[in-house]
Amino acid sequence: MVMAKKQPFTLVYAEEVKDHLRAIEAKYHSAIQTEIEAQLLHEPDEETRNRKPLKRPIIFGADWELRLGPDNRFRVFFQVNVETREVRVLAVGVKDRSRLYFGGEEFEE
Secondary structure (H helix, E strand, O other), X not given: OOOOOOOOOEEEEOOHHHHHHHOOOHHHHHHHHHHHHHHXXXXXXXXXXXXXXXXXXXXOOXXXXXXXXXXXXXXXXXXXXXXXXXXXXXXXXXXXXXXXXEOOEEOOO
């Protein structure tokens, strides 16, 4: 018996993500997009070296964080809904040492 391949998850981007990406150099946009698709279309709720569940939903209600890009400087915050097979990408930020920026604004907890 051959197991049917699971349908990939659907990626849904929050409206704010456009603003977040505007603050990131355009040369990184396709790499960010490619990595989001590679990491989140299949098994987005599996923990990996660069994909971690958040201890508590802090940013935009996200409960997962994906680290990517040069020196893992980009952070993608998302929620996974296994029932509807949907991943909501809520925020894309830039990590600079201990600071996190969204749309060029520093995020304060």
